[in-house]
Amino acid sequence: xxxxxxxxxxxxxxxxxxxxxxxxxxxxxxxxxxxxxxxxxxxxxxxxxxxxxxxxxxxxxxxxxxxxxxxxxxxxxxxxxxxxxxxxxxxxxxxxxxxxxxxxxxxxxxxxxxxxxxxxxxxxxxxxxxxxxxxxxxxxxxxxxxxxxxxxxxxxxxxxxxxxxxxxxxxxxxxxxxxxxxxxxxxxxxxxxxxxxxxxxxxxxxxxxxxxxxxxxxxxxxxxxxxxxxxxxxxxxxxxxxxxxxxxxxxxxxxxxxxxxxxxxxxxxxxxxxxxxxxxxxxxxxxxxxxxxxxxxxxxxxxxxxxxxxxxxxxxxxxxxxxxxxxxxxxxxxxxxxxxxxx
Amino acid sequence: xxxxxxxxxxxxxxxxxxxxxxxxxxxxxxxxxxxxxxxxxxxxxxxxxxxxxxxxxxxxxxxxxxxxxxxxxxxxxxxxxxxxxxxxxxxxxxxxxxxxxxxxxxxxxxxxxxxxxxxxxxxxxxxxxxxxxxxxxxxxxxxxxxxxxxxxxxxxxxxxxxxxxxxxxxxxxxxxxxxxxxxxxxxxxxxxxxxxxxxxxxxxxxxxxxxxxxxxxxxxxxxxxxxxxxxxxxxxxxxxxxxxxxxxxxxxxxxxxxxxxxxxxxxxxxxxxxxxxxxxxxxxxxxxxxxxxxxxxxxxxxxxxxxxxxxxxxxxxxxxxxxxxxxxxxxxxxxxxxxxxxxxxxxxxxxxxxxxxxxxxxxxxxxxxxxxxxxxxxxxxxx
Numbered sequence: 138x139x140x141x142x143x144x145x146x147x148x149x150x151x152x153x154x155x156x157x158x159x160x161x162x163x164x165x166x167x168x169x170x171x172x173x174x175x176x177x178x179x180x181x182x183x184x185x186x187x188x189x190x191x192x193x194x195x196x197x198x199x200x201x202x203x204x205x206x207x208x209x210x211x212x213x214x215x216x217x218x219x220x221x222x223x224x225x226x227x228x229x230x231x232x233x234x235x236x237x238x239x240x241x242x243x244x245x246x247x248x249x250x251x252x253x254x255x256x257x258x259x260x261x262x263x264x265x266x267x268x269x270x271x272x273x274x275x276x277x278x279x280x281x282x283x284x285x286x287x288x289x290x291x292x293x294x295x296x297x298x299x300x301x302x303x304x305x306x307x308x309x310x311x312x313x314x315x316x317x318x319x320x321x322x323x324x325x326x327x328x329x330x331x332x333x334x335x336x337x338x339x340x341x342x343x344x345x346x347x348x349x350x351x352x353x354x355x356x357x358x359x360x361x362x363x364x365x366x367x368x369x370x371x372x373x374x375x376x377x378x379x380x381x382x383x384x385x386x387x388x389x390x391x392x393x394x395x396x397x398x399x400x401x402x403x404x405x406x407x408x409x410x411x412x413x414x415x416x417x418x419x420x421x422x423x424x425x426x427x428x429x430x431x432x433x434x435x436x437x438x439x440x441x442x443x444x445x446x447x448x449x450x451x452x453x454x455x456x457x458x459x460x461x462x463x464x465x466x467x468x469x470x471x472x473x474x475x476x477x478x479x480x
Numbered sequence: 481x482x483x484x485x486x487x488x489x490x491x492x493x494x495x496x497x498x499x500x501x502x503x504x505x506x507x508x509x510x511x512x513x514x515x516x517x518x519x520x521x522x523x524x525x526x527x528x529x530x531x532x533x534x535x536x537x538x539x540x541x542x543x544x545x546x547x548x549x550x551x552x553x554x555x556x557x558x559x560x561x562x563x564x565x566x567x568x569x570x571x572x573x574x575x576x577x578x579x580x581x582x583x584x585x586x587x588x589x590x591x592x593x594x595x596x597x598x599x600x601x602x603x604x605x606x607x608x609x610x611x612x613x614x615x616x617x618x619x620x621x622x623x624x625x626x627x628x629x630x631x632x633x634x635x636x637x638x639x640x641x642x643x644x645x646x647x648x649x650x651x652x653x654x655x656x657x658x659x660x661x662x663x664x665x666x667x668x669x670x671x672x673x674x675x676x677x678x679x680x681x682x683x684x685x686x687x688x689x690x691x692x693x694x695x696x697x698x699x700x701x702x703x704x705x706x707x708x709x710x711x712x713x714x715x716x717x718x719x720x721x722x723x724x725x726x727x728x729x730x731x732x733x734x735x736x737x738x739x740x741x742x743x744x745x746x747x748x749x750x751x752x753x754x755x756x757x758x759x760x761x762x763x764x765x766x767x768x769x770x771x772x773x774x775x776x777x778x779x780x781x782x783x784x785x786x787x788x789x790x791x792x793x794x795x796x797x798x799x800x801x802x803x804x805x806x807x808x809x810x811x812x813x814x815x816x817x818x819x820x821x822x823x824x825x826x827x828x829x830x831x832x833x834x835x836x837x838x839x840x841x842x843x844x845x846x847x848x849x850x851x852x853x854x855x856x857x858x859x860x861x862x863x
Contacts, residue, residue: 199629199654235651237553237666238546290629292650352629352652 162336162364162378163187165213165220172214172221174303176312181223186210191226191343191356192420192480195404196262197289197444201354203419206480209341213363220329221316222246224341231306232346233277240351242277243344246315248327250285252338254374258360261340261424263289265440266455271295271327273315275302277346285325289353289443298326335368336375359424385467390475393468402459405479415459416442423480430476434462434469481692482701482715482722483613484797485740486778490598490611492516494691494700498615501679501690507669510553512593513676514615514691520601520762521609524593525552525662534623534660535730541626544657546666554592557585605750608757610740612766613699615691616663616676617725617733618642624675627658638813639704640734641678649673660729686810693806698799703807705734710807711796712736719793721774723767738797739763739771741778 166184173180188208193201212223224244235241249259250269259268269287274280281302286292298321304313319329329337342357344350362378364370391407394400400407402414405421421430432439437457441448448455462469498514517523525531525547533544549555564583566572600609618635622642625633632648633655635641644655644664649672655664656673664675679689687693692700703710705717715722715738722736742758756775763771777793785794799805 197629235671236668237549238653238656290631292630352650352654 161187161189162362163189163211163213163339165215165331165363165365165368167366168214168216171216171219172314172316174221174301174314174316176223176225176303176305176314177307180214181212181312181314184212184214184223186212186223186225187361189341189358189361190423190480191341191358192423194262194342194353194355194357195417195419196424196442197353197416197447198413199353200417201350201356202348203417206420206423207356209343209358211341211361215319215329215331215365218318219316220319221314222339223312223314224343225310225312226343227309228306228311228345229309230347231277231311235276235278238349240344240346240349242311242346243351244275244311244313245284245342246273247340247342248272249338250325250327253334254371254377258338258426258429260288260440260442261357261360261429262442263287263292268440269325271298271325273300273302273317275304275313275315276344277304277306277311283326295325296323298323329365331365331368333369334374335365335370336378337363337365338378339363357424359426385470385472385474387471387474387478389468390471390473393464393472394475397462397464397468397472399472413446415447416444418476418479421479422477425476427473427477430473431469434472437461481615481689481734482712482736482738484699484701484738485610485612486738486797487697487699488516488611488613489697490516490518491696493694493696494613497690497694498676502677507667508665508674510549510555511665511667511674513663513665514613515593516611516613517594518597518600518609519612519766521596521599523612523614524554526554526591526595527552528662529726531662532660533658533662533729534726535621535626537730539730541623541658542660544623544660546653546656547662551591554589554595557589557592558587560584560586602757606745606757608742610742610758612725612737613691614661614663614725615735616642616678617661617731617735618676618678620732620734621730623658623660623729623731624655624664627654628652629654636680639680639683641680641683642675643677643680644673644675646670646672646674660726660731661733683808684810684813686808688806688808698802698805701799701805707807711805712807714792714796719777719796720770721777721793723770723774725766727768737767738778739767739774741775741782 164187187210189211190206191209192206193203195201195203207226210225214221228242232240232242248271249264250271252258257268259265259270263286264270265288267287269285272284272286274282274284281300283295283298283300284292285295298317300315300317302313302315304311319331321328338360339362340358340360342355344355394405394407400410400412402412403416403418404411404413405418437459438455441455441457443455448457462472494514495512495516499512502508503511503513512524515524523529528547531545531547532542534542536542547553560581560583563581567580598609600607602608618641620640622633622635625635625642629652630648630650632645634643634645636643651666651671651673653666653673656666664673667674682689688702692702701711701715703712705712707713716736721738723739724733724736727733740758742756745753745755745757747753760772760775781791781793784791
């Protein structure tokens with residue numbers, strides 16, 4: 138049996154799709170002096186940036202226009218006291234004011250409140266019940282907020298954790314620096330201790346005010362991982378973020394989408410019917426890890442996306458309308474391989 | 481609430497009562513939680529009936545648009561105070577005379593709330609219009625509640641008043657777009673949405689909302705729909721003469737209107753015909769298919785009254801005593817327990833409802849009388 142298994146696996150690899158850019162390490166450069174808040178400072182601009190893809194939010198209505206991925210450039214620095222993130226993305230004309238029917242540009246940094254060896258990541262869209270996220274929210278009208286959420290619709294303002302933000306719009310791009318002390322006390326905060334744990338998950342989102350984007354109308358990234366330059370990198374922990382190459386056959390997975398009934402509820406570019414009973418999968422591969430996609434096929438109710446009509450309440454708990462996948466392990470892998478291509 | 485459109489004289493006292501009570505300050509200046517508009521007409525905000533929102537036949541939210549401050553709400557005009565009052569500069573004494581600029585809007589205004597007031601339709605001498613006072617309908621199936629991704633809008637269990645939790649609102653304005661009556665307003669100062677609160681601090685004391693209390697035409701009835709002794713129940717359920725506005729929007733409004741009987745048309749010889757100036761079809765467009773039967777009943781009951789026969793319906797609508805138009809119950813609010821509702825994400829904001837204690841048990845009439853006495857009762861009569 139064993140040689141046959143290996144052969145099968147090898148065959149699969151030949152046509153598999155690798156989810157090779159869903160998780161990447163973003164270097165956080167050590168700086169003996171305090172990182173500057175000035176987004177146009179040479180110390181930021183000369184630092185190489187990591188390009189991360191942002192995808193239109195399509196999982197729950199109201200959904201963003203499905204007009205493709207856009208890049209955001211991330212730079213990061215830290216000192217003995219402070220961590221600073223520099224976000225840069227194109228914006229032809231800035232929208233700075235909020236008024237009646239008028240929305241301002243905005244950007245957010247999302248952290249898992251709990252992270253580390255053995256801790257599963259929260260759902261990338263605002264976390265999920267029991268797995269909260271902490272957020273730094275900047276808006277072009279000058280407001281900065283410390284927020285927390287554990288799922289769509291649960292966003293709640295927190296007392297400020299001390300995050301400071303400076304922004305500048307110049308030559309068709311927003312550049313925004315977020316800085317805060319490494320450690321923080323209190324509930325629903327991100328606390329960083331690179332000496333102990335040098336890898337920290339983080340995600341990003343932007344809102345384009347001129348397109349009336351606010352709340353769920355936004356663009357978001359998949360979970361990324363910050364790698365602190367002098368931080369401790371535990372090999373076992375690092376493996377947690379290893380990109381798991383999908384070993385399935387995407388073409389077969391595409392076929393299975395209708396065979397297994399997925400297309401009855403989920404919209405995707407390959408599904409002409411555009412149903413709205415479950416989350417739209419147009420960018421499922423862009424925002425979700427292979428691990429998450431696999432898990433949500435196996436155990437749909439473990440993380441329930443709280444869109445209207447997506448779930449039922451059972452004993453006070455949300456249960457997904459989606460039944461767990463019935464099929465072989467190979468079919469599961471094939472479906473994941475297809476989902477990974479959706480980006 | 482029930483409003484008898486046969487009695488509305490368009491005096492805007494309700495509008496003023498609401499505005500002075502709630503919306504004359506702090507970013508609310510442009511808002512009219514209560515307004516009175518002329519129909520046929522564009523209404524306020526302009527062309528709200530065509531602005532979308534509400535639900536479609538399948539029960540899904542229909543897309544709606546957010547009105548524009550200048551074009552639709554008709555924001556206040558900027559006046560040339562500096563130029564007109566100090567034409568020689570702020571440090572010079574004012575001067576007057578021909579050739580100097582006079583006080584006027586900086587830009588020629590082309591819209592305002594009630595821009596088309598009293599315009600109506602029809603050719604003289606058969607021109608016609610009627611007034612339509614509007615406030616939040618405190619719907620049974622509110623589109624604003626359905627549209628809010630924050631669950632910041634809620635409908636109170638004890639009386640159905642729809643309120644926006646200002647601590648949860650983040651100013652996304654989905655509710656503004658979703659309300660088919662355009663009765664939710666974004667506060668540009670506080671960056672949150674606001675709306676008619678049905679004067680709940682007054683309601684909880686057993687007092688009618690300010691718009692109803694101040695109504696000089698006595699057109700507004702206030703009470704619980706399920707209170708069989710109340711005027712609202714009698715007009716909506718018993719006599720079935722009060723109809724919701726645009727029921728087809730699917731939100732199940734709780735403000736009802738007694739449709740208006742309009743004057744008869746003149747023929748070419750200047751003789752009165754028996755054809756009403758406002759077409760039934762127009763009223764059906766607003767209040768639904770039952771309009772003709774309601775108008776017939778009103779005519780019949782009116783005729784009875786003219787023949788000096790008894791008519792419970794006419795007596796109700798005439799409203800001999802203003803206080804009988806309101807049947808509220810302060811004691812109900814003292815008893816109604818409201819369980820605090822915990823919320824997600826730690827910093828639970830328990831939903832506590834503020835019940836304002838009744839300071840004095842005296843009736844409103846008694847209070848007004850006392851106030852008149854305190855004022856020396858000197859109105860009109862000089863000793």
